[in-house]
Amino acid sequence: MTTDLLGNPITDSDPQIVAGLNDFIQGFLAYQTQAVTLLGFVDDHPESCLTNTYAGFLWMFLEAPEAPAKAAPYRDRALAAAGTPRERANAQVLAAWVAGDIPLTIRLCEEIARAYPSDLVAIKLAQYHLFNLGDAAGMLRLALHALPEGEAAPYVHGMIAFGYEQCHLMQEAEAAARRALQIEPSDPWAHHALAHVMLTQGRIDEGIAFMEEVAPMWEGLNSFMHTHNWWHLALFYISRDRQADALRVYDAHVWACEKDYSQDQVGAVSLLARLEFAGIDVGDRWQEVAARIAARGPDTVSPFLTLQYLYALCVAGLPEAEALMAAIEARAQEPSHDQAAWAEVALPAARGIVARAAGDMATAARELGRALPRMGEIGGSHAQRDFFEQVHLDVLLKSGALSTAQQVLEMRRTYDPLGIPLNRQLAQVYRQLGLPQQAQAALERIGD
Template structure:
C-alpha cells in the first residue's frame, strides 16, 4: 500500500527505504548538494518501480541543460509511465511534466507543475521545477506565484520551509519588491542556512541595492561548507565577484575568477555564463583580463553544437567574439536558431531576441558599434525573454552602453548613461565613462 513522505503526501511504493531516499534527494536538491543523484539511485535500488524516483532521475538529466541527456530523460519518463496503473494523480502529473519537458515543451511542463503545486502545496519538487522554469523563461510573475500560493500551507517545522521562503524572496526581488524580498530572504537564511538559493536571493537584493560591502560580508572568501555542492556554488561566487568589481578590487575579482569561475574542460552551461559575463564587465571597465578570454575558447567550443538554453547562447557567442575568434562566433550566432528548433523550442518572439542579440555581439567585437546598436535597439526591452535574472542580463545593457559610447557618444551614449545613473547611481561603469 502507498507510503507517505515527510510532507504527508502519498507515494506509490511499499518501500519505506525508497521514500526516505527520495526525501533526501529532494532536500539535497534544494541545497544544491552533489549527493542528490546518489539518493535517487538509492530510491530506485530500494524499489525499481518507484515512478517518482524515475521522474526525479529524468528531471536531473534535463537540468544539465544539454541535448546529450534528453534521450536518457525520455527513458526515465517511459520507465515511470510503465507504472501508470499504480500511480496517484500527483505522480501522473510528474510523469506528464517530464515527458513534456523532454520534448522541449517547457510551457506545458510548467503548467503541469503549477497544477501539482496548487493541489499539493507541499510538493517541493514540483514547486522547485516550476520556479526554475519560470526563471529561465524570464517570468517574474511565475517566480513569485508558486511559492506565494503554497506558503499558506507551510509551517516552520516542516523540512523545506526555509527553501519556500527563499524562492518567494527571489521572486519578489526579480519583481522589484526588494524590501519585501530582503525580509523573506533573511527569514529563509535563518531557517535554512544551507540553502544556496535562499542565500542567492539575498545576494541579489544587495547587488541591486548597490550594497556591495554588505554583499562581500554575506559571502566570505572562504566557504569550506560548500565543498559538497554542485556547480551552482560557482554562481554564488560570481555574485561575490560582482561586488568586488564595483568596489574596485580588481585583483580580488581575478583571483575569484581563477579559483571558482574559470570553466574546466567539460563545462557546465552556467560556468560559461558566469565566466563570459564577468570578463565582459571587466573589459567594459578597461581592465585587461589577460589570457582568460582565450582560455574560454575550448570550453565554449565543446558546447558549440548544443543548445544550452536561450540565456547561455549569447554568452557562448560573447566568449568567442571577445577572444578574437570572430569567424567561430559568427558561425555560432548563425546557427543559434537552428539549434533552438532542434531542441524543440518554438517561440518566435524569443527567437527574434536571441538572434538579434547574438548578431549584435558579433558586430560589436567586429568593431561595428553602429550596427551593434542598431541590432540592439528593437530588442533591448525584450531581453527578459532570454531568462536569467536582472543582474545577469545587465551585462547586455552594459554592452548597449559601450556600443552607444562608441557609435554615438553625444546622443545615444549620454542617454543610456543618464538612464543608468538614475537606476544605479553607484555604478562603476557610469563613473568610469563620465570620468573621461
C-alpha cells in the first residue's frame, strides 16, 4: 500500500493525489503555502476519503461563519468514500468539526493519536482546538502522543515545545524547541516557541537577536506564520522602545499579507493597540484594519477573535461595533460547549471594551477586571491574551486607579524588568502617587 510522507498507509495511489496529500501534510505542519495544492483537484476525486477530508479541514481553518457550509460537501464525500480505518477516523473528525461539536472533535483526534501516533495532522489539529479552549495541559498531552515514533520529526518537537510553554514549563519548552531546530533549523513553529519563552523570561535583547537571525526563513510561509512571527519580533522591539522598527514590522509584515483572514486581522489589532499603549503614534492605521473587520459582519466564531474585532471597531468608531456587541450578547445565551466562556468571560470583556470607547473608564475597568481571571477560557496564547491585560491597565490609568495600576505594572516588571515603556509608565504613576524616589528608580532602570 502507498504511504504518505510520514509513513502512514493511504488508500490512494494516483500520483497527483499522493503528491497533494503530502503537500497538505508538509504545508500544515511547517506553515507552508503548498498545503492548499489539493484544492485545485479535489473536486475531480470525490472517491478519495483523505483528499476530501483535508480539503474540508482547509475550509474550516477559514475561521469564519461561512466555513462549515464551505466544508460540508467535502465532509459528505469523505464520509461516503472508502478508506483505511485511519482515513475514515479523520473524516469523522471533519464531520464533528463541521457540526460544531468541538469536544467530540478533540476526542476523536486523541483516539487517532493513540492508535496512529504518526498521524501528525490529527495531533496538530487537536492542539489547535485545545488551544482555542485554553487547555494547555491537553495540548502537551496530545503532542507527547507522537513520541517515540516521531523523534526524528522536527514538527513533533515544535508542537511539544509550545505545549510545554503554555503549561509554564519554560526549561522543557526551550529544550524541545532547540531539539526541533537541531533537526530543521528553519522550523517556524520552533522559532515561535522560543520567542514565547524568551518573552516570558524577559530575555528581550536575546529575543531580538534570535528572531532577526531566523526572520529570513519566514519568507514564503503562509500568512499566519509569516505575520505572527514578525508580530513576536515587534513585541520585543516595543519593549526596547524601538518605535520605528516596530512600525516598520507592522507595515511590511504584520499587515501586509491576507488582510481578510482572521488571524492576520487580530494580529494587526493587537499590535496596533500595544503600539498605542507604549505611547507610539500609529497615525491612521486603524481605519483600514477596522474596515476589513467591519466587512466580516457580526462574526462570533471565536470569543478570542471576536473581542479583538470589537476593539478595532470601537477604536475606529464604526457603527458595526453596535451590531457585533448585540451578537455577542446573543451568543452568550446560546447553549454550546463554550457558553460559559462567552457568557462569563467574553461578555463582560466586551462590555468593558465598549465602555472604554464611550469614555466610561470606571465601568471598563470593572468589567474587564471581572473577565481577566478567566481569560484563558477564550483561547489564545499567554502572549496574545496579554492584549486584554494591557487594555485593562490602560483603563486603570485613565480612570485614576493609580494604586491598582502600580500593582499591575510591578507585576508586569517581573517578566519585563527593563521594558522602556513599562518603566516610563511606572515613573509617571509613582510621581502621581507622591513617591518620587520610586519614580526616579524606574527612570534609572531605562537610562532616562
